[in-house]
Amino acid sequence: MDLDALMRCVGTTSCIVTQLTSGMIIGMLLFLIASGVTLIFGVLNVINFAHGSLYMIGAYAAWTFYQLTGSYFISAFGAAVAVGILGIAFERFLMSKVYGSNVLMQLLVCYAVVLISDDLIKIIWGPVSLSMGMPVEFRLPPLRFFGGVVPPFYIFMIVAAMAIGLLLWLVIARTRFGNIVRAAAVNGPMVSALGIRVNLYYAAVFGIGSALAGAAGALAAPVRSLTPGMGFSILIESFIVTVIGGMGSIVGAFVASIIIGLTRSFGSIGFPLFVDGVMFLIMALVLIFKPSGLFGRPHNR
């Protein structure tokens, strides 16, 4: 516990800026992943434990595409699309078989996918961690805010994530597609009875959720090292975010991921050994006092 260091940091604007941006990028990555999880849960009532693996595949795919094309934007976009398609396949061939089953079955299917994808990554890319390095497009001098140093890529990450989040929210809240999806979340069979092929929408939702994870992976690739286990720790954190924010709420995921992101960044100065502990503590508190999360709908089960 080094609260003095924390106090000192909060006293200097440069430190605040650094930690703030650092916390924001952690938060934005978490937001993208968590919004995928919460979207899938809200509409399909299924917890996608394999979401971390999708993130990991997105990162590795972005790495490979970058090696091939040398363009970050193409790589990132390509990775997101690739993972989205993978997600649809996962949903159609595996997850849809366990929709009605209890959590145990869903967990096991996802656990199997995690195991398989972890090993496949090791086979294809090797077990040693890879690094993408800063892409050519972003090898620019760092920006200075209030004495703090901010890599331009961080700004891009934050803006990109927010833009994607906004787009997602708009699609869900304002488009016909979104309306149908939200209706299907409440009463799937009814929507089907209206003549709409609900299964296609389910697949689409899963695809979007997966693409979000893939995008997060692509955004993370330049600033994180790629290892076969990278999916899991971010998965746990994204679950924490989803629980705190509320299952099924994108706004909740946004708020919660910022909270967690900032907790991580400032916490790593003040209480480095307890950062994880604090996160779990917040989640435990939310589960005890408001189980449906900050923005979630109460589950009357």
Added chain:
Amino acid sequence: MLKLENLKKSFGGVAATRDVTLDFADGSLSAIIGPNGAGKTTLFNLITGRFPIDSGRIVLAGEDISGLSRREIVRRGIGRAFQVASLFPTLTVREALAAAAQAHQRRETSMLVGFPTAAAMKHADEVMELLGLTRVAGILSRNLSHGDQKLLDIGLALALEPKVLLLDEPTAGMGPEERWRMIETVQRLWRARGMTLIFIEHDMDIVFKVAQTVRVLSYGAVLAEGTPEEVRRNPLVIEAYLGKSAHGTAEGAAA
């Protein structure tokens, strides 16, 4: 035995129960009738503590039980059977009733003996005998026919030796013959155990033949109460429930 005083309950803006005051005498057999949505099941839910009451009192054998937890209310002697049988799918009839009996005998957390205890088994056998379930004792609850499921549902409530037994549409989903057999069973167990029995029912013939008193609910409020004869002739009841162009009963009332 059971007094409801000025019960009120709203869900959101909808007043499901509006100032209901009813008195159920000890050992009586009464029916609650009313159109769909009149708030009959809600009343049961309030009595058994499933929903908290907004205002009013529920008094059981002189004791105010309003606001007590479901468990407390059950322990004080209110039993309930459900409209849709609420059973334990993986247990046989015998096991389910024995488990209920042992809960009644406060032995449900006992770890050192074997299940079922002799006392629980004896009790379960009695209930099965009373309800005519002995013939299906070894069948899994989920494999029972609809009628037997309803009987088991009642049996689970009966196993707790309630002072007041609430039956929510015991004959729902049954054909005419089965319905009469069910209501005969209900009468039989009422005579055998002598508890205060209240049942919700839609079949008027059954109600008027079997019940001692009838209470009519409409839009959450008590519309009328009295003996079957009185209620049958009550113009408010006829209009609200049976409709102006009613058959059978209306003619009987006119005659």
Added chain:
Amino acid sequence: MTGRWRDLAWAGAGLIALLLVPVFGAPPAIRDFIMFGMAYGLLAMSLNLLIGYSGLVSFGHAMFFASGAYAFGLAMQSGKFSIPAAFALAIVFTAALALIVGAICVRLNEIYFAFLTLAFQMLFYNVILGWVSFTGGDQGLMGGIPRPKFLGIDLADRTQLYVFCCVAFIICIAILRQLVTSPFGYTLRLIRDNQERAAFLGVNVPLVKLTCFVISACVAGVGGILLTLFVSGAYPNFGFWTTSGEAIFMILLGGSNVFLGPLVGTVILRLLNDITVTYTSHTELVLGIVILILVLGLRKGPLDLIAERLENRRQAAAQAVRDAADAGAAETRKGGS
């Protein structure tokens, strides 16, 4: 009463069978396999008390496996406790931990319960990893576990260790069996099948769940202690999510509706692991594929399928009884009217 004697006979037979293994000169590999099987078997069997009998799906059960292991290991390394005392201490510690975690978790519904147990497990795991000075961090408890003699028993001797573990194992299995066939066990089934109705029968559902949680944790703790004795150390992965996941998989593999199902699942899983390892290093890939085949194909553990077949036969017999009675009653009615 015959059921109880039969169970005791099985327990006795099992113990004797296990104890005869070293006597008949089986290679140490078999003994080691059995030791692993017993430790992980207790983890899986205890978890099934929660999952199979109470309907409480916990994702964090390995936490108590690890807490038993570390508490015991640390107690022994401190040099201040005899083995029985350290054993007891580890169980008490695990029970206390389970009491706290359980009290918070049991009031939540299915999915949130699963999450919160996972969260607590990862929290515990992080504490183990982070508190390097106390727990050795990611290296685990190093330096071995001292085994002073107690009551003339010397656990440094492999054979005596084996016997000790067998006895502890059989006792725990017997305890679980007794629980499951007791009134308490049937109350658990009531809660699993229809929690609301169970409450309507006057059952104190949260209290019963908590009791089950604590007992289950203690048995898992014993498993952890056995493993620590066996591998002479305790490691963080005892409490990692993959260990919890494996336990759930063992239950699925063997069957959650049959008492010994999880144990069978443990054996199958370990066999699968050991066989796969000799052919390829990609154990995860193989395991993942096997899980998929089982979950999507069979949907139930093999023991469950067998048990279902038997139950169907029993039901057919019971239904015959009913049909006969109903036919008789119909006759009587026809005769009467």
